[in-house]
Amino acid sequence: MNTWVHGAAGSLYDLDHLPYGAFSLGSEPVRLGVRIGAQVLDLGAASHALRPEWTGLLDVATLNPLMAAGPQVWTEVRAWVTELLSEPEQRADLTLHPVEDVQLRLAWDVADYVDYYASEHHASNVGRIFRPEQQPLLPNWKHLPVGYHGRAGSVVVSGTDVRRPSGQRKAPGADAPTFGPCLRLDIEAELGFVVGRSLPLGTPVPTDEFAETVFGVVGVNDWSARDIQAWEYVPLGPNLAKSFATSVSAWVTPLAALEAARVPLPAQDPQVLPYLQETGPAAYDVAVEVELDGEVVSRPPYASMYWSPAQMLAHLVVNGASLRVGDFYASGTISGPAKDQRGSFLELSWGGTEPFVAAGRERTFLEDGDEVVLRYTAPSASGGRLALGEVRGRVVAGDVP
Template identity: 60%
Template sequence: MNDTWAPVPAGSGFGITNLPYGVFATPGTSPRVGARIGDHVLDLATALNDEVFATPSLNAFLAQGRARWTRVRARIWDLLTDERHRTDVERALHPLHTVSLHLPFDVADYIDFYASEHHATNLGRMFRPDAAALLPNWKHLPVGYHGRAGTVVVSNTDIIRPCGQRKAPADDAPTFGPSAKLDIEVEVGFVVGTPSPLGSRVATTDFAEHVFGVCLVNDWSARDIQAWEYVPLGPFLGKSFATSVSPWIVPLEALGEARVPTPAGQPALLDYLREPEPWGLDLDLELVLNGRKVSHPPYARMYYSPAQMLAHTTVNGAALRTGDLYASGTVSGPERDQWGSLIELTWNGAEPLTLPDGSTRTFLADGDTVTISGTAPGPDGARIDLGEVTGTIAPARE
């Protein structure tokens, strides 16, 4: 593994084997595309002399496809490892603390899945205690729903508590007001670069030809609004008010060491969902609420892989567009400290969490700050840092 001449702190997960992409601005300048190295951002429009990176979105680059992604990554690697380029390239490096980070891509469509067997089982046991935890379709296909692309926001955007209709089982009629059961969902997102034609299907083996990279996602959920509205068509206003994403998109090429098989389940999946090549990912995630680590969900335990989710998305002929984002659904493992939502961690409010200041939480309070972070194995024992996605709850606007 080549070393970089760039100033990368010891133990950083943003070394030369990572090189995630984002959109940044320096004071007085317009947002543009950069790559992170250590605690600096490399201005790619300047370093590569390429106008495709002078735009405030990754979309133009994403649309160029896998071969172009590979060439650009190799060129960035060369610039940051060959001392002959150092003098010129240093001028394009900006300390991270001097820049602002923006939504890294224009979101075309947003889909959210429900791909964790442990999460789906927990919610099934919670809400259907006298029936099977998993519904009959769950082990045959990746269950999902279409979200709202226009409310995907970048990390550190405040989340305004949503209002809506709520009706508890004991209530005679619904009421309107701020959600009292505002929740989080620890998720992993996948960003589509190469589109597909309407009427075609994307096979699991073509996943890496279409998906550029990975980000972290917090799919905020108003559980009380959701519970009243979701029958019979599923999530709507309880989900669509905000979805937060991390500012750095880690390319699939940085995650070669993280690939693992998905769990072998029964019954056998239909042919279009089978994976000749595994695309499970060994990602270690962490959920922190007001400075307290409350869980560490293991993405490697997910029942469906991102390749299977993509194949299912397009099996009916639905077209992919550059900038499509799809997320895994809540990541939860078998143990309580591996659950990725407050509805699980507090068992729908019955078992509150105690925070370091002595306060308790069943669901989120105004002023609460949530951070999701993650890492993956890299070459030679290194770690690949996925960055963070953070949000703070602001009061409802009634």
């Protein structure tokens, strides 16, 4: 099918994509929309005019009611929107706004947030940087997706400024820590998965139930304070070094739109335990660009990740933990085998010892005023490509207590 929306056919936001978002116009209430080309379809207005039985799902400010309605409704709404945007006679009943005229908001209410460590290349690089005399991967790494529980209240939409955090940091060789602004502020280019299903305590999610549990996919920047992290993470892992901001894209790409991007996982050795086993292509061919101050400095490939999103989900609840609509988990840093495929500045600068060049000068960690943009593309069902929403954030000076 072709769309009647001018300029949308063949774009990164064609009918085979149709990501969801939340938007507002001036002081008007926040509404749900679907992006088609450079336009945003007002879902609330469309449901009032054509499908009043769906107004409780679509004439709202977040995706949570639609996600809670379940995968059959997800499919029906997506098919309906596709029909609306492909049949010219429907245009009189629809309200579209240019993307540049709307203010994009966080598209869903985040319930819980878990961040993983699913790239073998990233984990190995970090191990070599911090433990050069030891094996880069710890003994458990290839047996389970390692992760930590993050702070849902610090998840912010793309375009939100990121204030430089403060905390304790201990210089090498110092006798005691000092307190002050982070001196080694970093990014982590990740992919995130938005859960659309609630399950009570004690309910497992097999890997083959991934598609009926995850509603959509977003880009993620897990901002990281490396000097704060280095002092605090032993023995319990990240805390304040990660909890000050996690940026996500404003557009949520339906999982169904990424079906053409599915590819096999890299070989997993040793064989994983039964609850983590999968059949068929379990990875996604998503290409990432990391831009610092207007220059692309890295291109991490998500297809190189060791652990799949279905395995991360299965592991998340295997101990009996519950799921809630709006739960969110991220992949951890996406890094490939090549130097120009590293998804963090920690790796690109090899712990600050090997500066890289961006915007004409040598760089290691982030300075106030820096702007980072993460961009994501993937193969689409039509044979072209679609663009997951970008993740943009500018570093600003923080208030020191």
